[in-house]
């Protein structure tokens with residue numbers, strides 16, 4: 001019976017669906033959404049995974065409404081219980097010129113397995129379908145509930161990543177990599193070349209994201225670039241330093257050595273901290289190099305795409321902050 005309740009039989013499911021309404025997140029929902037993200041993620045990872053992800057209370061998850069609303073105002077959809085107004089689920093999304101990225105998806109544990117995530121996902125895939133755009137995301141390879149939510153909805157896994165955590169010493173990373181000395185901080189003048197590089201290697205365009213990171217009004221972003229020939233770039237990577245999230249990415253590079261150069265330079269900006277970054281599993285030289293710097297595998301993620309998927313070339317370095325599938 002317990003199992004049936006958790007996963008929902010036909011009657012339970014239809015009751016849930018009729019009681020659920022979708023609406024956009026408003027500013028006074030931020031605390032409730034942060035609490036939902038915190039509770040749902042920690043409950044799932046404590047009960048089915050390696051242990052809670054967030055520590056320190058629900059405010060740790062305010063990073064999502066804060067950062068995502070600054071980047072994409074009005075792009076969080078909530079599933080709400082019609083009678084009580086209680087939050088049942090939330091999902092952020094990032095509409096772009098070439099695609100829609102799906103941000104963090106959460107369902108309250110009381111409603112796991114009753115179709116809430118499927119309904120939120122359909123809202124976003126309907127938006128993308130209306131614009132004729134693919135939907136892209138990175139989902140955990142260790143979380144079969146989310147992996148299956150997406151593959152069930154027609155997403156196809158395209159690239160696999162190792163999530164690597166690297167404790168950067170307070171004195172900095174003394175390692176060297178060819179090109180590291182030439183890596184420089186990006187300026188807004190670099191945005192067209194960044195867009196061209198990413199479009200060439202992955203077929204997607206998101207210049208507004210890189211402009212947002214470089215302008216850096218919130219003081220949490222930085223972007224490094226490596227120049228190539230003829231005014232083109234060879235590599236770019238951003239990073240975020242926020243109490244709720246410390247990640248290196250998103251980025252792209254023509255070669256594994258270019259990726260190593262910008263990664264090393266960007267990681268070194270996080271002295272005394274332990275940022276996480278994602279490296280494609282097939283980039284064997286880069287993976288070995290990252291181990292030599294002290295990197296440790298902490299998770300695996302899968303690039304999933306619903307709809308057209310231009311072939312990947314070079315090295316892709318996705319992030320979840322913001323979600324950049």
Ligand SMILES: CC(C)(COP(=O)(O)OP(=O)(O)OC[C@H]1O[C@@H](n2cnc3c(N)ncnc32)[C@H](O)[C@@H]1OP(=O)(O)O)[C@@H](O)C(=O)NCCC(=O)NCCS
Pocket residue numbers: 040041044103104105106107108111112113114115116117118119140143144145146148149150152
């Ligand atoms: C992952 C999560 C969002 C799923 O939400 P949910 O509301 O329980 O999911 P749903 O009930 O809508 O079910 C999702 C679909 O996956 C399918 N599914 C689940 N496990 C499956 C499996 N092992 N094989 C095949 N399909 C599976 C379900 O059948 C359902 O598809 P259907 O409706 O077509 O039958 C929820 O567990 C959660 O919030 N977890 C914590 C946070 C998290 O991990 N978020 C995702 C990462 S950002």
